[in-house]
Amino acid sequence: MKKIVKNGVIVTASDTYQADLLIENEVIAAIGKHFDERDCEVIDAKGCYVFPGGIDPHTHLDMPFGGTVTKDDFETGTIAAAFGGTTTVIDFCLTNKGEPLKNAIDVWHKKSEGKAAIDYSFHLMIGEINESVLAELPKVIDDEGITSFKVFMAYKNVFQADDATLFRTLVAAKDLGALVMVHAENGDVIDYLTKKALEEGNTDPIFHALTRPPEVEGEATGRAAQMAGLAKSQLYVVHVSCAEAAERIAEARRKGVDIWGETCPQYLVLDQSYLEKPNFEGAKYVWSPPLREKWNQDVLWKALKNGELQTLGSDQCSFDFKGQKDLGLGDFTKIPNGGPIIEDRVSILFSEGVKKGKITLNQFVDITSTRIAKLFGLYPKKGTISVGADADLVLFDPNAERTISAKTHHMAVDYNAFEGMKITGEPISVLCRGQFVIRDKQFVGQPGYGRYLKRAKYGQLAVVDENEKLMI
Template identity: 80%
Template structure:
């Protein structure tokens, strides 16, 4: 059925204007004034912003870790994402050394099949580089449409890859048109520091942060950026948490290196002191990189405003406080790393960013949707409001106030990392390819309606709009 959105203020990464949007066959067919509404359902967006559906480039749904599995799967996780204004997620597909990459991808297809309520794609973890992996990469890119690879520089003896693997992945990515992503922390030194902390009897959650100091994130970020420059390749640094890493990214970009950076809401509004909360409550805030001293927050906000960081991911990786996080009750190294973030990503950035004058409305759209669409081969099908684009649209009320709470969120997890935080602005209705997933704050979607997205190859020069190109 045709739909006509009227009376809203359209906001894209480059423009803010008033117009009507006609939706036909899941796509935007016209944008203008006094459009013909014959046979169309009228959607009144009066007083609201009309923005592209959010793209979350960093999620971990139904992921095994630390002897357990994340609480939110592709059904509950994407449902919560939709309530938060996200219409596309890109999830991390984990691989196992010695096994074909195809097996891992099939496993993730099985996890997501008939569950996702919004569209989704995969990143692929690269744990090793050998002839078998190199032979498979063209299939992964061209047939599966997976054009981004993640290399862990941390989690020694679990996920961590060595510098040879990282460098050869960068070289291969340059050859085949893929984007390399890194979890940038020095895993070898962290391993030493954590073992020493346990030996010294320091087992509380705060030591998770104290054994992963910001210097080790900065060092690994700089090392990855240097290797990227040497390979003349492209790099995306996930979940940047501190000034040390921002400095290394800015330095690399000033040299013309093709380096991009992502941060997450938790690093913008929470700080290291949360890990010191009594009665093991600090475990709720154990993820990697850890929360930092509060002064880092303003550095991150300034980096978003200046363009040194380009995207906002959630790093959604939820574990229940009771029954999962408490696996590390007597040893912080056994606390499953991760938090429930996916639902509140847009609201926090809007409330703390736009409402407080830290970023513009257009930057808000760029950070939550457009830039990720461009970097990960989804633009212009996703990430913008334009004729021909998928009708992934969020009707967003910029004035409504609410208090974030586990009692009202839609994630499957038993706590909310932002419990009690007051925010201004939230999605009212969310459409995925022209169909309502959330309507008037009520879920009307269907598990399995989300489609798997095969993504285009990395292209740094893909335009933001007809008259603009992305800066390097």
């Protein structure tokens, strides 16, 4: 049945206006007024903004780490994402050295198949570069539609790749039309500082932050930016947490490097002091890069405002406090890294950003959806409200007030990193390709409804001739 969304205020990255939407065959068929409502389901959005569905470019669902596996999988994680106003996630597919890339991709398809309640895609980790990997990359792009590759500069002896791997990945990506992503921390320096801390008996969660100081993030970000410029390639820095990294990105952009930066809500509203909570509570806030001193928050907000950082990911990577995080009792290096963020990403940016005048309403849409769609080959099928786009829509009450709590969230994890935080603005109903996933704050979707998305190459449109370029 056709649907009409009426009486809402439509907000895109560039415009804010009042109009109605006609939805047919999963897409927005028309935008206007006074549609014939016969044989249509009418959805009243009075009092709500109508946003394009959020896109989370950074999730880790059903991911093994540190001898355990993330608590949220593609079912619970995507349901929680939908409650939070997200209709597409891009998850990180981890690879194993010496194995075909296709093997890892098949594993991630098995993890997600029949589970995702919203649409999804994958990034692909590159842990080594050799002739075998280089030969596979064109098939990864053409057959799987995976057009973004992630290189870790940290987690020595686990995920960390060397500089040669990063540089050769950048060179290959330039020719292949892929976007290279980096986790930018100097893993060798962290390894040294970590061993030194343990030798000195410093085992509490706060030492996770103290052994990963902002200097190691700034240095690695600058190094990656230099390599991207040298390769004349494109680079996306994930989870920027501090001034040092944001400044390196801004500096590189001024020099003409094709570099983009993502931050996360946790770095905008939480700070390093959370890792000092007593009774091992600080372990709840152990992720990498770590939380920083509070003054960094102003720098990150200003970078979002002036366009030096462009996107907001969640870095969703949830582990229970009891039974998982406590694996690191007595040794902070054994605390599984990550937090439950996916559900509150959009609302926190609205409440702390738009409501407090730090960013505009249109910037909010760009940061949570549109720019991500453009960078990762989903635009204009995703990331905007326009005729022909997927009917991924969020009916958002800008005045609703709530208190974030593990008691009311929809993630499978036993705590919430933002426990007790009062925010304004909440998704009321969420549609993915024209079907309700959340209706009046209730889940009405279906695990398995989510569709795997093959993405266009970097800088190209998702729904037109692949030779047509998109200025991003």
